[in-house]
Each structure stands twice: as structure tokens, then as C-alpha cells.
Amino acid sequence: MEFLKTELDYLRNANLYRQLRWFEGSQSPRTTVNGRDCILLSSNNYLGLTDHPDVKDAALKALARWGTGSGGSRLISGNFFLYKELEDKIAQFKNAEEVIVFSSGYLTNIGTISSLVGPEDAVISDELNHASIIDGCRLSRARVVIFGHKDMLQLEKALNETQDCRRRLVITDGVFSMDGDLAPLPEIVALAEKNDAFVMVDDAHATGILGSQGTGTVEHFNLEGKVAVQVGTLSKALASCGGYVTGKSDLINYLRNKARSFIYSTGLPPAAVGAAIAAIDLIREKPEIRARLFDNANFLREGLTRLGFTILTMESQIIPILIGDDGLTMAMDKALFERGVFVTGIRPPSVPPGTSRLRVSVMATHTREDLEEVLNIFESAGRETGLI
Ligand SMILES: Cc1ncc(COP(=O)(O)O)c(C=O)c1O
Structure with a gap:
């Protein structure tokens, strides 16, 4: 050694x-x-909510009602009704058909990407995407094509070069974590639509912040309904930990059945879930x-x-x-x-x-x-x- x-x-x-x-x-x-x-x-x-009395109180109440841990993966025995409250709350907040909550943002990205694309597919990813996206791409065993940061000509080229693939997934951070800039989401969506590819945006740093209601970059750019897979974390503005995906019911059901980081990992502790619910309420009300x-x-x-x-x-x-x-x-x-x-x-x-x-x-x-x-x-x- x-x-x-x-x-x-x-x-x-x-x-x-x-x-x-x-x-x-x-x-x-x-x-x-x-x-x-x-x-x-x-x-x-970002919003200082980890210290907010309502958020701390909600975490304490969840702990008192449901205990300290979930005792198992959600598909086996660790699925409290409290998770449904959180998933419904996020669905309402994001105006989405359905939501799945994972135990971290990292697990959300690796599980989502690796279950949506495989060896016959291509994943096309901005060079500055978060490490959890990079790791998800690697795990998927799909063909990975990296385009220069926000370079739409390179994205178009990547889409042209991958036409023979079964499925093509274009992934971008909404707000880039180390650069703080926004993805050119309208252009990405337009290019993906033209090429029959689907888009995933990771709004870890935009959730609770951007858009008129604070729901993220899709709202910021008025692209509701145009981004098939929206990912976010509960760990930043939402003052807790965990990650989520919003989308159509078929997508969410598929992830419940296929995403290994969801299937094989213990559900979030109740206190974290309670805190995230209260944080979303505060973001909407204040x-x-x-x-x-x-x-x-x-x-x-x-x-x-x-x-x-x-x-x-x-x-x-x-x-x-x-x-x-x-x-x-x-x-x-x-x-x-x-x-x-x-x-x-x-x-x-x-x-x-x-x-x-x-x-x-x-x-x-x-x-x-x-x-x-x-x-x-x-x-x-x-x-x-x-x-x-
Ligand atoms: C863009 C992005 N995605 C995902 C993650 C992972 O989220 P978590 O810390 O909740 O695992 C982060 C965390 O730093 C991030 O910046």
C-alpha cells in the first residue's frame, strides 16, 4: 500500500x-x-433556511412522529407516508405530473442517467456538468459525447454524429455549480427537439431560487413542458438533503423500477424530509x-x-x-x-x-x-x- x-x-x-x-x-x-x-x-x-425556526420545527416534528431513520430502502420497508407528502409538495411546486425523491442529489443523477440510457444510446453532456452527472454517464455505459461549455455548435455536431444511436439524452446543469452561469436552455431544448433527443436539466443550484416562483431554470426561461427530466437537490436552498426528479408519471414509475441508486439505498431520514417540506412552503409563501x-x-x-x-x-x-x-x-x-x-x-x-x-x-x-x-x-x- x-x-x-x-x-x-x-x-x-x-x-x-x-x-x-x-x-x-x-x-x-x-x-x-x-x-x-x-x-x-x-x-x-443560499436562503439561510437551515436555521429558520419553521424548518427546524418541522424537522423536529417529523423526527418525533416517524423516528430517526427509515429502516430500509423505500421499495422494501422504508417508505413513510411523509415521503408522499414531500413528493406531492415538490410536484405542486414544480407543476409536474409526478416526483421521485432519492437519498441525495448525487444518487439522483447517477441512478437517473444510468437507467435512462445504456450501451445502445448516447448521452451528450456539457463539459462543466457536475461530477455526479459525469459519474452517471460513465455508469450508463452509453456513448458519452462531451460538448464545450454552452457551445451550441458543438452540441449540434454531437447530435448529428449520434443519429445512429437508439436514444439520445442531452444533459446540462441549470446553473453551473462552480461557475454560477446559466445553461442556454432555450437553445438546448430547440436543438434537442429538432433532433428527436430528450433533455435532462440538473437544477441543484436553481431550485428555490430562479424563476418567478423560484422553481428553477425551466420556469426562468418559460420552458414548462419542454424538459422531460428535471433533477434537483434538497440539499442547497431547500436546507436539507436528498434529491428529486420531476416529470411525467411514466418517467417516475420507470425510475422507481429501474434506478439502482433508488432501489438499493435507504430512504431519507424523516427529519430531512420534514425540513424540505417546510423549506418549500417558505419559498412559496415568502x-x-x-x-x-x-x-x-x-x-x-x-x-x-x-x-x-x-x-x-x-x-x-x-x-x-x-x-x-x-x-x-x-x-x-x-x-x-x-x-x-x-x-x-x-x-x-x-x-x-x-x-x-x-x-x-x-x-x-x-x-x-x-x-x-x-x-x-x-x-x-x-x-x-x-x-x-
Ligand atoms: C449541480 C449539482 N448536481 C448534483 C449535486 C449533488 O447533490 P447532493 O449534494 O445533494 O448529493 C450537486 C452538489 O454539489 C451539484 O452541484
């Missing part, structure tokens, strides 16, 4: 070694990490929470741009600050943390080589005071590291 040490040494020397950091507080705007009080700017808890998120994102983006940081895209609550060099990225991560701001440096393989960055994600619950302090700290850390 000497290779373990060799590989770990390689990662350390290449500035690619990863270490866990320990939270001693919740995912709130101000928390404690590794013993240091800091402003959290790296969480997918649009002002989303409005605060957008305000905060605009404020922070403008401030960081003014300071001279290079912001890759300006389209969502995810603000990627491009640094490029892995070592410099981690130096900035450290300088920020020492001054009281927690933002994780993102390096390959999470992003392409040479594009290491700070992935800043703002929350609806940050106050203006928090963000002003963040900007002061970015200025000081940026000067120390020579970034600005």
Missing part, C-alpha cells in the same frame, strides 16, 4: 491536497470553523427571502469588482473569483480565513486545470454589515497575496 503515501505526497506538493475543516456552529452567516469565528461565504444554504438573496449577490459582486477581483460570471448567487494558480488560490483562502472570512478555494479536479478559484456563495441572511466587513477583508487579503 506504499502508493497511498506516494499519491498523498504528490497531492501535497501540487497544492491539491484536501483537508476537512470542522464547523462548530451551524450554516449561518456568522459561524465558527476550526475554532475561529468567521463570516461564512461558502455555503449552499418571496422576499429570495429577493434578499439577489440584493446581497448584487451588492457583493459590485463591491468585489470595484476592488479589482476577476469575477467569472455575474448571473446568480454563485460568485466565482478566478485566480488560476492552485497555490495562490489556497494562499487567498488562508489569508481570508485568518481575517475571519470562510471561502473555500476550489482546485482541480473540481474545476479545469488553470482555473482554480474562490467560489463565493452569498446567503439571503447575510446582513449589509456582514458584507461590508467581507469586502474590507477581501481588500486586505487581496493586497497581502498580491491578487489586487
Whole structure:
């Protein structure tokens, strides 16, 4: 097992070694990490709902009523009525015929993709799609064709080249997780329709956020009814964990029967289900929470741009600050943390080589005071590291 040490040494020397950091507080705007009080700017808890009293109360009530665990996979014995409440709630929210909930977003993607396409098919995927999509494509054993990020000419070429395949599935993130930009969904849908392919969108970072009701990119682009497979997670704006697929009843029944990560994995703990139900209710009833998120994102983006940081895209609550060099990225991560701001440096393989960055994600619950302090700290850390 000497290779373990060799590989770990390689990662350390290449500035690619990863270490866990320990939270001693919740995912709130101000928390404690590794013993240091800091402003959290790296969480997918975009709406701040993991700390909302209604969400916590719903989780506690679900736990009290249904217990701590589901005791089995949903098709064997672990299928509480509470899951139906959640699936009905998501169906109503997303205006979908039916919904299936998996135990994580990762499991949703690998199970969905690998059951929808196989060796006689092609899956056509944006190069910056999330790792769980990449792994789902690999597991499917379908022919995988990658198109350049948002490159519609390459997508068209891929569709032309795969005409001999039995089925063609085009997959894209709705909001790209490390870049924060939106997929050109109208163009993707039009090309897929023209070529008799079907589309899957992963709205992990758009669920609860984009669109007039917060249901995601399909609503944002007015494409209701045009995207056959819509995936999302409960783990980000919905303040819980788990993943879902929405679509026609046939699709959902098919996944219940075919998706191995659904069939062979234990159902979500009831507290997580209760929390997600309450989070959806809040998103529907209180649009002002989303409005605060957008305000905060605009404020922070403008401030960081003014300071001279290079912001890759300006389209969502995810603000990627491009640094490029892995070592410099981690130096900035450290300088920020020492001054009281927690933002994780993102390096390959999470992003392409040479594009290491700070992935800043703002929350609806940050106050203006928090963000002003963040900007002061970015200025000081940026000067120390020579970034600005
Ligand atoms: C685009 C995208 N899809 C899927 C996932 C996986 O979701 P989960 O963390 O709920 O497993 C993530 C999580 O980071 C993601 O960013």
C-alpha cells in the first residue's frame, strides 16, 4: 500500500491536497470553523433556511412522529407516508405530473442517467456538468459525447454524429455549480427537439431560487413542458438533503423500477424530509427571502469588482473569483480565513486545470454589515497575496 503515501505526497506538493475543516456552529452567516469565528461565504444554504425556526420545527416534528431513520430502502420497508407528502409538495411546486425523491442529489443523477440510457444510446453532456452527472454517464455505459461549455455548435455536431444511436439524452446543469452561469436552455431544448433527443436539466443550484416562483431554470426561461427530466437537490436552498426528479408519471414509475441508486439505498431520514417540506412552503409563501438573496449577490459582486477581483460570471448567487494558480488560490483562502472570512478555494479536479478559484456563495441572511466587513477583508487579503 506504499502508493497511498506516494499519491498523498504528490497531492501535497501540487497544492491539491484536501483537508476537512470542522464547523462548530451551524450554516449561518456568522459561524465558527476550526475554532475561529468567521463570516461564512461558502455555503449552499443560499436562503439561510437551515436555521429558520419553521424548518427546524418541522424537522423536529417529523423526527418525533416517524423516528430517526427509515429502516430500509423505500421499495422494501422504508417508505413513510411523509415521503408522499414531500413528493406531492415538490410536484405542486414544480407543476409536474409526478416526483421521485432519492437519498441525495448525487444518487439522483447517477441512478437517473444510468437507467435512462445504456450501451445502445448516447448521452451528450456539457463539459462543466457536475461530477455526479459525469459519474452517471460513465455508469450508463452509453456513448458519452462531451460538448464545450454552452457551445451550441458543438452540441449540434454531437447530435448529428449520434443519429445512429437508439436514444439520445442531452444533459446540462441549470446553473453551473462552480461557475454560477446559466445553461442556454432555450437553445438546448430547440436543438434537442429538432433532433428527436430528450433533455435532462440538473437544477441543484436553481431550485428555490430562479424563476418567478423560484422553481428553477425551466420556469426562468418559460420552458414548462419542454424538459422531460428535471433533477434537483434538497440539499442547497431547500436546507436539507436528498434529491428529486420531476416529470411525467411514466418517467417516475420507470425510475422507481429501474434506478439502482433508488432501489438499493435507504430512504431519507424523516427529519430531512420534514425540513424540505417546510423549506418549500417558505419559498412559496415568502418571496422576499429570495429577493434578499439577489440584493446581497448584487451588492457583493459590485463591491468585489470595484476592488479589482476577476469575477467569472455575474448571473446568480454563485460568485466565482478566478485566480488560476492552485497555490495562490489556497494562499487567498488562508489569508481570508485568518481575517475571519470562510471561502473555500476550489482546485482541480473540481474545476479545469488553470482555473482554480474562490467560489463565493452569498446567503439571503447575510446582513449589509456582514458584507461590508467581507469586502474590507477581501481588500486586505487581496493586497497581502498580491491578487489586487
Ligand atoms: C449541480 C449539482 N448536481 C448534483 C449535486 C449533488 O447533490 P447532493 O449534494 O445533494 O448529493 C450537486 C452538489 O454539489 C451539484 O452541484
